[in-house]
Structures are given as C-alpha cells and as structure tokens.
Amino acid sequence: MIMNKSDDSKLAAIASSFLTASIEPKYSYNYSWLGRPIIQYPQDMVAMQELIWKVQPDLIIETGIAHGGSLIFSASILELNAICGGCQDAEVLGLDIDIRAHNREAIEAHPMFKRISMIQGSSIAPEVIEQVKAKAAGKQKILVCLDSNHTHDHVLAELEAYAPLTSVGSYCVVFDTVIEDLPDDMFGDRPWGVGNNPKTAVWEYLKAHPEFEIDKSIQHKLLITVAPDGYLKRVY
Template identity: 75%
Template sequence: MTPYELFKQECHEEIALQGGDASLVDATRTWITTANARKYSYHYEWMGRPIIQYPQDVMAMQEIIWRVQPDLIIETGIAHGGSLIFSAAMLELNAACGGPADAKVLGLDIDIRAHNRQAIEAHPMSRRISMIEGSSTAPEVIEQVRRFASGRKSVLVCLDSNHTHAHVLAELEAYAPLATVGSYCVVFDTIVEDLPKEMYPDRPWGPGDNPKTAVHEYLKSHPEFEIDHAVDHKLMISVAPEGYLKRIR
C-alpha cells in the first residue's frame, strides 16, 4: 500500500466515524439552521459571479468533476451564473491536465435575466458554456438537452431549479438517466426537508415537499442510482444531504 493509499484508507475510516457521531450531526444541523436564516450560501462568488452554494459542496463538486472527468455537465437553474462558471473552470483545468478537450456545460433556466446572461457570456469561461431558456420539465427543452448530450462519453447532472417535490421528481425522470455509469446526478437543496417550515414562508416548497422527498421517491424505482453517503459524512455541512446520487449501473 502506497503512502497515499494508506492516507485515503485512514480518511475513509475517519469519515465513517464522523458521519456516525450523533453529537456532531446535531451540532451541524443547529449551525445550518442558524446560518440559513442569515442566507449564508448567498455570500460566495466563483471567479466574479455569485455561486449561491456552501463552500463544502463546491469542494465536493470539484472532487467529483476531477474523478468523473465529464465531457458534459448539465445544470438546471442558472441564477447569477456562478455555478456554470465554476463547472466551466473545472472543465478547463481538466482539459489542461489531459482531460476532455471539448467538455461543455449546459445550463437551463426558465428565466435567464438579461444582465446575468450578459455577464456569463462576457466571462472568460463562456466558451465552454451553452444555455437554454425554458422550463426544464418542458418536453421541447428535455429533447434539446438529450440531443446536446448525444454522443457524450461522461455526463454529470446537477439539479438546482424549482425545489418542489413534483418539479424535482420530473427533472430526475428527465435528466438523471443522462448521467453515465460512475458519474452522479446531484440534487441540491435537499436540506429543505431538515429545516423549519417557517424558513420558507413565501416559497411553494418546505418539509414534506422538496428535493429530498423527490429523491426518496425516485430511488424507489431506480436501483441504478444510490445515495453516496460517504459524501454526506465527509461534508457534514451541505445543502444537499442525501442528494449526491451515484449511478452504479
């Protein structure tokens, strides 16, 4: 066993213990509830664009992108474009290290605001980014995405748009099958299930109706995916607990 392999084995054991530490899990949940009330995830940028993610999830995505080496990343939900820029930057680094040279990011949003589109298209990473405006669950949009993904060897999917159970379940049915074996469909904001209902007074989602409930419903009939609990146990602080779905067959 090499020193690196030994280090990784030790990390694997430590991560499992960390995830099983009830006191740490409770402390983390308390911190997340308090931090979300302060809109903690809104305060970070990637290369000049708001990314609206926890740093821990950004690090997890970096690890996955390096390991999977996707030649296509599909993202539902664009907002200010920071996540698209992040994904494009990771693909640029992969390419510089011998990964897929023509890897692309495809972003979908029902409303790409003009100022956000302009900022994304003016960004140095824009050459790797394509965008589709329209509902991610509309048949014509789904068909466009499928055509875009045709022929790609390694596809990573990220779902982060409307967070209701019905919408996320429809996105999972449409886009999770595009994730290739060994890659992931990452469902963000599953944390909604674990937060107080009053935290979302003006939103159609909340406990009982959110991305995590959609994930659990989807997995009942899709054994080709499993929750990668090792990611949850490692991150602890995450907007996507039980949302890192690995395609295993």
C-alpha cells in the same frame, strides 16, 4: 484515510446547528466563483470539484442558472481537467426558465463562457428536454446537477428527464434536499417545504430506479451540505 465525520456526534450536532442557523441570513450568498455569485456552501463546492475531477465528464447538465456562478465554477474545473490531460472540449449546459439579461450578459462576457451553453425555458418542458438530449447525444461521461424549482413534483420530473442521461459511475446531484430537515416555518411563501421538496422527490425516484444509490460518504464527510441524500451515484 478519510474519516466518517458523522460518527463524531458532537461535531455533527454543531454542524447541523450551524447549517440551520445560516439559512435565514442567507450565508450561501456570501460567495462567488471567478467573479460571479454562486449561492452555494463552500463544502458543496469542494465536493463538486472532487466529483468533476473524479468523473472527468465531457458534459455537465445544470438546471437553475441564477447569476451563473455554478456554470462558471463547473466550466473552470473542466478547464483545469483539460489542462491536466482530460477532455479538451468538455462543456456545461445550463437551463433556466428565466435567464435575466444582466446575468446572461455577464456570463457571456466571462472567459469561461467558451465552455458554456444555455437554454432558456422550463427544465421540464418537452421541447427543452429534447434539446438537452440532443446535446447529450454522443457524450461519453455526463454529470447532472438539479437546482431549480425545489417542489417535489418539479424535481421528480427533472429526475425522470435528466437522471437517465447520467453515465455509469457518474453522479446526479440534487441540491437543497436539506429543506426536508429544516423547520417548516423557514420557507415563508415558497411553494416547497417539509414533505414537498427535492429530498422527497429523490426518495420517490429511487423506489423505481435501483441503478442509482445515495452516496452517503459525501454528506458524512462534509457534514455541512445543502444536499443530504442528494449525491446520487449511478452504479449500473
């Protein structure tokens, strides 16, 4: 039986302290997946593996590409799903406003690129949204991950555009909701901070979208996660 680790107040406090202390030294930059920097905490990587196996999506939509580690990660788990009898042609679609040439070259040279496609442009631009909807047409199980610009308005616009593509029983995962829980002076010249971030966008979106619920069992299990209140399950 999986225990709710948040019930252990001592462990939860230690996990919270570690997470806060690890942000400034860029702890998440320590990790790569199959050779590409992924810029994620290991706990969230494991959680995503569990969701991809559970949902068995035939399409994963990801906003924010950076070095491509997350695309490679998702594609590799879809490859394992296929080996184990899952969807044979499942794929990942990545969106980014600026796909750097060296990152694109490395992603396209990777063996997992066979399951990856990319669109360069703002994730909230109408023409990009239409391309994504066209890609999603006919797909049976879709999982969405939002991890680009972290301002409230941008993430809310992404939610309005892409959360509806999430299939029932699947998830729309909003990363970096933890910004709301961190000291406001940690973000320097970033355009986001306390009161203006992915978590505030999630809270706003859920007011009008009861088809989604926060799956708190995930954050309670992980304790260390950049996505508290960000694992959104579509329930109908």
